[in-house]
Amino acid sequence: MISPKFRSMLKGESVIRKMNSQGNAIAEKIGAENVFDFSIGNPSVPAPENLNAVFEELLTGMDSVLLHGYSESHGILEVRKQIAASLQKRFGIPFSYRDIFMTSGACAAMAHAVRAVASPGEEIITFAPYFPEYKPYIEGAGVTLKIIPADTESFQINFDLLEQEISEKTAAVLINTPNNPSGVVYSTETVKRLAALLTQKSEELGHTIYLISDEPYREIVFAGVDNPFVSDYYADTIICYSFSKSLSLPGERIGYVAVNPACSMAELIIDMCAQISRCIGHNCPSSLIQYVAGRMCGETSDLTVYETNARMLYKELTAMGYTCQEPGGTFYMFPKALEEDAMAFCQKALEYNLVLVPGDSFGCPGYFRISYCVQTEKAERSVEAFKKLAKAYGL
Ligand code: PLP
Structure with missing residues (x-):
């Protein structure tokens, strides 16, 4: 018999994909340039210029057997050392290669982190609005x-x-x-308060409550925004990182788990990740992309377009009467819908060729997400459409 569990998941169609395909259907009729598709969080800027040269250098200069050979199960040692050194230099925490485990993006990092610290029947707490994939990552x-x-x-x-x-x-x-989808960055005050509460509760309960910090947008933070490094405040932190957004290469599938060296059971957790890989059929990311990530860690694409778009859209939308928390980073913002039913609102927006995502699937009904990872020229042209939409609601 085929699996009832996965069969039942077929019914849970992703709202993001649904909105995106509705947008594509409009684009077929009126041309993609006339559709303001803010549904998907795909980086809109190219990878750094020197990235291809790094690929080339590896492909032409490195021993083929080594380059294309199996990676160690924790990830390539040289790469783990490069990542640990980069984290140490940037954040002052003495990470070593022993604290790093290479994964195929943040989603695989999450799959390992969750299994390392939580057993079936236990609970992981997160906060709305949240990335909808957390449900399968955790419930899986x-x-x-x-x-x-x-x-x-x-x-x-x-x-x-x-x-x-x-x-x-x-x-x-x-x-x-x-945060995806709010674009908000937790303040130092929030992180300190969270750390204090988790420390107190861990003591009271007599077991460590781990903090899993999903950080694919760590580098996309706008000028002047307080952006604490979570591990600095809570030793029992497990970072799940992805290079997808910082280096604009989501299709290459590269990220890592980084355990604070002061975390309880730090070394065991990283070794356990290799065992978890065996159980979930995750093999190390391709050796080629690991070597590239090791050489490129600490660098980013030119991410300035996201800040330009954020500032412009926030200013224009709030002037029209939309309410929204000003984004401090990422390439998302999360305004309040102009009617209670955000799904109905997003359907109405399609009439103005605006493709938006209702907040319900992020656990926050009544709001909608704008993924403004688009060219600024397009974001600017969308302002007129947002105005017409606001007008349709009497603003
Ligand atoms: N976590 C969050 C909050 C995300 O937005 C994403 C991707 O969009 C991921 C995890 C997964 O990242 P990756 O595709 O690099 O595995």
Whole structure:
């Protein structure tokens, strides 16, 4: 018999994909240049200029057997050393290669982190609005995902609700800052308060509550925004990182797990990741992309377009009467829909060739996500469409 579990998942169509295909259908009729497709979070800027040269150098200069050979199960040692050194230099924490495990992007990093610290029947707590894939990442491991409703005033953390939710079943808390979909970056005050609460609760409960910090947007933070490095504040932090957005190469599938060296069971966790890989059929990312990531870590694409688009859209939309928390990073913003039903609102937006994503699937009904990873010229042209949409709601 085919698996009822995965069969039932076929019914849960991704709203992001659904909006995107509705946008594509409009594009077929009126041309893609006339559709303001803000549905998908695909980087819109090229990878750094020197990236291809690094590929070429490896392909032409490196011993073929070594380059294309199996990687060690934790990832290539040289690459893990490069990443640890880069983290150490940037953030001052003494990471070593022993704290790094190479994965195929942040999603694979999450699959390992979740299984390393939580067992079936236990719980991981996260905060709305959250990346919808957290559900399969966590529930796929037999672990329960608990969601704290959004603090829509600030999109920081509602600590009262978090405190109520933590129990002896809590294995970890999962945060994503800078956040998809709100674009908000947790402040130092938020991170300190979270660390203090987790320390207190870990002591009370007699077990470590790990903090899984999903950081694919770590480098996409706008000028003047407070952007604390989470591991600095809580030793029991496990970073899930991806180069997808910082180097604009989501199709290459490269990221890592980094465990704070002061984390309890740090070395065991990294070794356990290699065992988890065996169980979930994850083999190390391709050796070629690992070598590239090792040489490129610490560099980024030119990410300035995201800040330009964020500032322009925030200014224009709030002037029209939309309410929105100003994004501090990423390439997303999360305004309030102009009617209670954000799905109906996003359907209405399609009439103006605006492809938006309702907040329901991010656990935050009544809001919608704009992925402004598009050319600024296009973002600017979309302003007129947002105006018409606002007018349709009497603004
Ligand atoms: N976490 C968040 C918050 C994301 O937005 C994404 C991708 O968009 C991921 C994880 C997965 O990243 P990757 O595709 O690099 O595995």
